[in-house]
Amino acid sequence: MTLTMVKETLMFRWGIIFLVIALIAAALGFGGLAGTAAGAAKIVFVVGIILFLVSLFMGRKRP
Structure with a gap:
């Protein structure tokens, strides 16, 4: 997982926690x-x- 994906997952997790x-x-x-x-x-x-x-519109960049 890239750093951006980790941040997105963390944001959605916090969103779900606050929703609950x-x-x-x-x-x-x-x-x-x-x-x-x-x-x-x-x-x-x-x-x-x-x-x-x-992140969707920026696309993946090759290393």
């Missing part, structure tokens, strides 16, 4: 924690998508 936290907090009652976790999940998800698109 938001869903658990929502199940327990919508409050400040649910809103914060959902907002963080959205930010991490968008950053991950942007990194994915950049």
